[in-house]
Amino acid sequence: MKTNSSICPGCSIGCGLYLLESEEGGKRKVLHRTTSPMNEGKLCRFGTDLHTYYEREAMINSVDGKEVKQEEAIKAAKESLKGMKPDELAFIALPGTITNEEIVSFVSLAAEFGCENVSFGFERFFSVVPEEAAYIIENGLPFSEVEGASKIILFFLDPFVHYPLLARRILKAKKNGAKVIEVSFAKNERGIADETVLVKPTEVERIKEKKELFEDSLIIGELTPYTNPQFLSLMLWLNASTSSRLFLLKPFLNSTGAFLLGRDGGRKDLFEILEGVERGEIKALYLLETDIAGAMLGGEEVAETIPKLDLLIEQNAFRTHLSDTAGITICSEPFFMKKGTVVNVEGRVLEIGGESEKGLGIMESIGKGRKYEEVHEEAKKRLGLGDSEISEFEIAVKREERKFEVVEPKIEKEEGGGAEEEYFLWYKTNPFFWNGIRAKNFVEISPVAMRELGLFRGDVVEIVQGEGKERMGFKISDLPPNLVLSEAKLSIKPLQGLLTRVEARRAE
Amino acid sequence: MEEVKAKMPRYYLAWAKDDAIRKKGANGGFVTATLVSALETDFIDVALVVKKKSVYEGIPVLTNDPEEIKECSGSLHCVPLNLTKYVVEYAAKKRIGLPTKPCDARGIIEQAKRRQVSLENVYMVGLNCGATLHPLRMREIAAYYGLDPDSVVREEIKEGKIFLVSDEEGKEKEKWMKIDELEEKGYGRRDACKSCVTKIPTMADLACGNWGSNDEKKTFVEVLTDKGETLFKNAVDSGYVAIEEAPGKGIETRQRIDAGMQKRAASWKEKMDALKALSRSERFEFYVGALKNCIHCGACKEVCPVCACEEDAKCTGLYDERDSYAISMYNLVRIFHLMDSCIHCGQCEDVCPVDIPLTLIQRRFSERMQRHLGYTPGMDVTKKPPLYETELGWSAEAE
Numbered sequence A: 001m002k003t004n005s006s007i008c009p010g011c012s013i014g015c016g017l018y019l020l021e022s023e024e025g026g027k028r029k030v031l032h033r034t035t036s037p038m039n040e041g042k043l044c045r046f047g048t049d050l051h052t053y054y055e056r057e058a059m060i061n062s063v064d065g066k067e068v069k070q071e072e073a074i075k076a077a078k079e080s081l082k083g084m085k086p087d088e089l090a091f092i093a094l095p096g097t098i099t100n101e102e103i104v105s106f107v108s109l110a111a112e113f114g115c116e117n118v119s120f121g122f123e124r125f126f127s128v129v130p131e132e133a134a135y136i137i138e139n140g141l142p143f144s145e146v147e148g149a150s151k152i153i154l155f156f157l158d159p160f161v162h163y164p165l166l167a168r169r170i171l172k173a174k175k176n177g178a179k180v181i182e183v184s185f186a187k188n189e190r191g192i193a194d195e196t197v198l199v200k201p202t203e204v205e206r207i208k209e210k211k212e213l214f215e216d217s218l219i220i221g222e223l224t225p226y227t228n229p230q231f232l233s234l235m236l237w238l239n240a241s242t243s244s245r246l247f248l249l250k251p252f253l254n255s256t257g258a259f260l261l262g263r264d265g266g267r268k269d270l271f272e273i274l275e276g277v278e279r280g281e282i283k284a285l286y287l288l289e290t291d292i293a294g295a296m297l298g299g300e301e302v303a304e305t306i307p308k309l310d311l312l313i314e315q316n317a318f319r320t321h322l323s324d325t326a327g328i329t330i331c332s333e334p335f336f337m338k339k340g341t342v343v344n345v346e347g348r349v350l351e352i353g354g355e356s357e358k359g360l361g362i363m364e365s366i367g368k369g370r371k372y373e374e375v376h377e378e379a380k381k382r383l384g385l386g387d388s389e390i391s392e393f394e395i396a397v398k399r400e401e402r403k404f405e406v407v408e409p410k411i412e413k414e415e416g417g418g419a420e421e422e423y424f425l426w427y428k429t430n431p432f433f434w435n436g437i438r439a440k441n442f443v444e445i446s447p448v449a450m451r452e453l454g455l456f457r458g459d460v461v462e463i464v465q466g467e468g469k470e471r472m473g474f475k476i477s478d479l480p481p482n483l484v485l486s487e488a489k490l491s492i493k494p495l496q497g498l499l500t501r502v503e504a505r506r507a508e
Numbered sequence B: 001m002e003e004v005k006a007k008m009p010r011y012y013l014a015w016a017k018d019d020a021i022r023k024k025g026a027n028g029g030f031v032t033a034t035l036v037s038a039l040e041t042d043f044i045d046v047a048l049v050v051k052k053k054s055v056y057e058g059i060p061v062l063t064n065d066p067e068e069i070k071e072c073s074g075s076l077h078c079v080p081l082n083l084t085k086y087v088v089e090y091a092a093k094k095r096i097g098l099p100t101k102p103c104d105a106r107g108i109i110e111q112a113k114r115r116q117v118s119l120e121n122v123y124m125v126g127l128n129c130g131a132t133l134h135p136l137r138m139r140e141i142a143a144y145y146g147l148d149p150d151s152v153v154r155e156e157i158k159e160g161k162i163f164l165v166s167d168e169e170g171k172e173k174e175k176w177m178k179i180d181e182l183e184e185k186g187y188g189r190r191d192a193c194k195s196c197v198t199k200i201p202t203m204a205d206l207a208c209g210n211w212g213s214n215d216e217k218k219t220f221v222e223v224l225t226d227k228g229e230t231l232f233k234n235a236v237d238s239g240y241v242a243i244e245e246a247p248g249k250g251i252e253t254r255q256r257i258d259a260g261m262q263k264r265a266a267s268w269k270e271k272m273d274a275l276k277a278l279s280r281s282e283r284f285e286f287y288v289g290a291l292k293n294c295i296h297c298g299a300c301k302e303v304c305p306v307c308a309c310e311e312d313a314k315c316t317g318l319y320d321e322r323d324s325y326a327i328s329m330y331n332l333v334r335i336f337h338l339m340d341s342c343i344h345c346g347q348c349e350d351v352c353p354v355d356i357p358l359t360l361i362q363r364r365f366s367e368r369m370q371r372h373l374g375y376t377p378g379m380d381v382t383k384k385p386p387l388y389e390t391e392l393g394w395s396a397e398a399e
Helices: A070-082 A100-112 A123-128 A131-138 A143-147 A164-175 A201-214 A229-240 A255-261 A270-279 A299-308 A358-366 A372-382 A447-452 B019-024 B030-040 B066-071 B084-091 B102-113 B135-144 B179-184 B226-237 B248-272 B280-291 B299-303 B329-337 B347-351 B358-373
Strands: A002-007 A016-021 A028-032 A089-092 A151-155 A179-184 A195-198 A218-222 A245-249 A284-288 A311-316 A328-331 A341-343 A349-351 A422-427 A442-445 A461-465 A468-476 A483-486 A499-506 B011-016 B046-054 B057-063 B096-100 B122-127 B152-158 B161-168 B171-178 B206-209 B219-223 B241-245
Touching: A002 B057, A028 B299, A070 A284, A070 A311, A070 A328, A070 A358, A089 A100, A089 A270, A100 A255, A100 A284, A100 A341, A100 A358, A100 A372, A123 A131, A123 A229, A123 A270, A131 A229, A131 A245, A131 A255, A143 A164, A143 A218, A143 A245, A151 A164, A164 A179, A179 A201, A195 A201, A201 A229, A218 A229, A229 A245, A255 A341, A255 A372, A270 A299, A311 A358, A358 A372, A422 A461, A442 A461, A447 A468, B011 B019, B011 B030, B011 B226, B011 B248, B019 B030, B019 B066, B030 B046, B030 B066, B030 B096, B030 B122, B030 B206, B030 B219, B030 B226, B030 B241, B046 B066, B046 B084, B057 B066, B057 B084, B084 B096, B084 B102, B096 B102, B102 B122, B122 B226, B135 B161, B161 B179, B171 B179, B206 B226, B219 B226, B226 B241, B280 B358, B299 B347, B329 B358, B347 B358
Parallel strands: A089 A284, A151 A179, A151 A218, A179 A195, A218 A245, A284 A311, A311 A328, A422 A483, A442 A468, B046 B096, B096 B122, B122 B206
Antiparallel strands: A002 A016, A016 A028, A341 A349, A422 A499, A442 A483, A461 A468, A461 A499, B011 B219, B011 B241, B046 B057, B152 B161, B161 B171, B206 B219
8 A cells, every 4th residue: 555645636726635556456545634734634526536537548658659668759759849940839738737847847848949839728818917917817815815804705606616625715714704795697506605696697797886895805716718808807807996805716736836937938828829720820739738628618629620730749647638649649647646846826835745757857858958856946946935845834925915907897798699598508617627527417407497498307408509519417406597507518619708608408 | 171261361561572662652662562563473464554744644554564563653643544444445355453543443343244344354453542633733732832833743642631842943842731721722632532432442452552551651451352362462472562460550540531531522522512402493404504515525435434335325326416405315315324333433524625514413313323223333243233224144253
């Protein structure tokens, strides 16, 4: 029985846990680590089942579909990258399972080839917010601030679903006397809020009229690659124009590390890169620990776009939806085996707990050839960490509140639609959602919709948008009549944000 | 004609003969020496011990290396682990020896009833247990004592006090406070431990501790089973352990301490039963309010030491995520399924991500049911859980 101390890669909270392995059969089990200050020994469903996440099919080292030794795959990657023009290259890493050290290495690897198209999934937000407000995207807040808040606004966020380990902090805040207000399309079914402000999907901008609600509050929201930039501007405006603070959670564990350490590299929006691939302008892509087709909405579309590349290099511990298409695949180690650090959303620098430098070594073999210690020191320096030992009990990457101004946003309404039978699909994201795992095979609808669609228990509802179509079971929830909630990723891609117009009908 | 065997005395003072073990282990290192001897004399295949990572942290280690057992010696009060599932999942078919708190031993016995493990192969070296603490609460206690939590190098619970020793720049500082006083201020033991009345593991093979010992380097040992007797004899005969018969005064002292602790636990149980004063409808509201927060992560089932159901469990099988009830079938089935078997160890509450007071809820249902049925789970392997659907068709005695 081998016990590995580790961090859950399910979201930006970074829950501590142990992963137990039997030495004989490789049987794995998660052990709750009560000492971890992020989660105090508690885990959500994703964390509790984390051992199954690590049981996916391992990546192989390959060139043009043929299995090769790792050195050969690395050599082929290096040669191929050298042969590309810098503006034809792109590097993408959604920062779920990458360490700070790997980020430093990844950014310098891109720079080594003159590439400025580097994405960690969130670049477009930095171009729409004032520079002084960038800290809100980059840094979160310690949970002690949540527990100590006197008023909390849950801004289109269901903590029980989106970030389950945040929910207990809000419940604690309530015990401490905090008032919890939710601003949402639907009332939280668990009744966590003392007050609910329901917003119609077509009138999100009208929340501006209730600005006074946000005074003296801690606004808690979420930022994902799919967040509508105007929606982010709305959150920032509410924050800037009231005496409130804004805390944005992110779906990827090392988002803070990626934002802070990725600052110096070239930044290119993820969606622009994919459009560049579609147009044939980007010809080679290096994907680090990123199952882009599995993680993104409209993954099928991504899977159709990727073959347009001349070269796809995938560095990953596990096979992805695109591995069959990749010209070069390089096998790295699973996250729990890694030596290195991450920064969680609170600003704690956490050691992963493993001893392997393989993933970093792959990039350094292609790039500068540095040792772990050198890269680690650089990461520490750039994160502003001193010489003191890394401790999970310290909020080492602190955020400094700054004043900034944001133009009052005008949220453009979606064009078209308006038919009575139209519904709005709202994706409620969660750790399974971003890791390409469908944990639920149903959507939630209102009792009114059930009647209107002529649905009975056991029926299947069909959700349609353009060419996207999905058949799902359903659950009846206390929702506005025209809202459909999905915790699972469907073959329906929203135009902006995580809310989109769809048609719903009873499947024949 | 049947041979009449001389019965061993039941109570001893015992200690490790090896000076290093005696020095490092708690109360003279008897438990460590017994496990080391069992391993070295091929009495057991493996030992399951808790390895100290810090004062606040320990991890379960399954080992056949006597040196590793020696490294793991000493008591750890901030590791609220239950070892039952590790025995079941990693060593069910091995001859295994392990130190067990009463709740570990009770879990293992319940698993034996469910044929997950054979008690014949499990040597339970029981440890008297006043309580465990959540490690983060112990850090808070250190801060309350005015110590830097990271500088604490030793902890000890004795005579109703929590002692912490810090080492700041080579200078040791010891601070203590009475547990009662700490708990009045909101610090202290886990709720499940505060209200636990089983302090001496009488269901294990041996029961060890410092209660009744007149020397802090000697362990008071009670031999409880024939298996315990052979394990004890093995440790003595192989030269690892020295013994003397426990003085009558020590036996009385131990009984007095146990009775006092049981009384205190019973009074805590009264004090913590927030549901007692509520009316039936208020209690219902309480259950709905607490259980509606469940996110169905399954962690409570995963860690439950008496749950032997695997993937085909009734609680998960009957639960449909599409149901819209505030209290799900998962929770209802778990409450009812555990009514006769819950040992109130609090493992479920420790891991609940939304802090549902599961010990309180489970206790409310199961304690009354167990009283009604005249059954205390985990105490006697020959007693079938009263709500068990089928006859066990076997007993430890028969085997």
